[in-house]
Amino acid sequence: MSYLDILTIGPELILVLFCLVSLLVGSFYDSIKTSGFIFLLTIGILILIAILIYISPYKTIPAFGGAFIRDAFATYFQITILISVVALLVLSKDYLIKYDLLKFEYPILIAFATLGMLVVVSSENLLVLYLGIEIQSLSLYVIAAFRRDNVRSTEAGLKYFVLGSLSSGLMLFGASLIYGSTGSIEFKEIFIAISSDGFLLGIMAGLVFLISGLAFKASAVPFHMWTPDVYEGSPTPVTGFFATAPKVAAIAILLRVLFDCFGSAVESWQQVIIVLSFCSMFLGSIAAIGQKNIKRLMAFSSIGHVGFALIGVACATEEGVAAVLIYMVLYVIMNIGVFAFILNMEREGVAVTSIESLSLYSEVSQGQAFFLTILLFSLAGIPPLVGFFGKFYIFSAAINSGLIWLAVSGGIASVVAAFYYLRIVYLMYFGAKKELLTGNMPFTHWLLLIVTATLMLVGTINLFGLEGPARVAAVSLLN
């Protein structure tokens, strides 16, 4: 360990110190006021860390003997993750106060989960990868069960915990097989071993286990079974959190492992990713049609979107990776907007999550219905909204790398998926007369809803200049 290592990992270190200090403060002065204060402070610190990571000059130098690297790829994902966490924290405060869930542990656990995601994205060996994933998922298990007097929430937490530990076990087993065949846990060394000695049987078995574990974290079919239950059971802000940052982190790790570690054996993992992607797209689109609960619907929607992102991974080209990077950012923005809306679905002070209850919402609030419509159109990938361009990049990358049939089936899946997004729009404008929702919305939620929806329209001009950084990040991953 040297001075330079500390500087490289500085932002993460600040986050850890902040968590420890606020944990102490919180346990000594335990009141709603301190919890609110720590909440705001966490948001501030996360923004600060995003800025620090952006301006950090200590990039591309591996720290801790090559275990940790903050290259352009890591920076891109870390900033995306931090921004989405900040947005979700801003959204969740009102909800937590309303349902008496505002404890000081909530922001701290979220901050710890963020730490895990930051570490995992810049990991350069299998041990840091595993430790980062554990930090992330252990915090997520707890906040899934955060509403502990609610049966659904505890069920969600328990289910997530049991299945999550199973997937961690699979991943560890895979990592140990890879270590057993190459004698190293460093991504670089494994890469060299594969290039010089070929793709050994042990590495193949290890890779399959590793991908299964990571696919579980990203909730790709057939490792998705936990997703709908956990999304439905968790408190709504937590569901929103699950749908954004951890998903991005999971895709980032998958890219990191596949390209940094197994980049010289593309043909050995390509079919696996293609199968995962194909199944996720279709299950996400078709199973969502029958859903009555909007949180479950968003769970299947996220499964479907992971499927689309995996098309880009399967391309195994620079263009494909850049498309995935763009797609994940757009996905996060859209989900933040939609969850800003879902958090405020209530009738007479009771939270409602059934899709039916949205009927004739346009009579309650013309503005909210309009902005939500834009976001849903974008999620469905209808041109000229930004969501369309995300899919467009993915599909064109797939076509350029010869995966035409996958691109075509992706197109079919997105048409099927459009049905359930449009059904919500239909209900909002032409639904049957029913008891209407209250439709109140705090200012911050309004703001985020408007901002995200506007981004969907404005972004069509140049995608907020996202393409440049995404290309740079993709290049840094592939080299």
Add this chain to the structure above:
Amino acid sequence: MQASEMAFYFFSVVIVISAMLVVISRNPVHSVLWLIATFFGSSGLFILLGAEFLALILMIVYVGAVAVLFMFVVMMLNINFDQLRSGFTRYLPVGLLIGLILFVELSLVFSHWIPANSYDSKIQDSTIGDVENTKQLGLVLYTDFILYFQLAGIILLIAMIGAIVLTHQRKRNVKRQDILTQIYRDPEKAIELKDIKPGQGL
């Protein structure tokens, strides 16, 4: 036969027999005791391999903490073990079949196991030189491996926070010890002496 070989067979036989007894013994307390015997046998195997640190950790953590914890669970929770075990003979054939499949799969993998050429150069024998491996671990734990070590520490911290968040009840009307008020209590004011005459009340 060498002494180390004999020790290996002794420990292995102990492990296999006591592991079987863990499953088939009727009394759950006996099962836990047999489990402890299994741990002891495994730590003996680690010592034979020259990994004395791992052996001692196995003793301290598994025998000292985990097995005792099991014992507490078995004795405190009223689990009906006969009911749990009722399907034993019914599930035995399936279990054996799965075990056989796993065995065949593993032997297929390990009979074709080829490590990479660079493997030997990277794997070092932990017993090289006269530095024992406890000391070796001590040398790298806070230097080369500080990142891993601290990250693992954070994981444990989160587990603790999680356990407290999910189980701790904040009751407002519980009487707790307040040390400061105890210290500042003035004996002059706390105790009042009264002279009571015989035959009179207060």
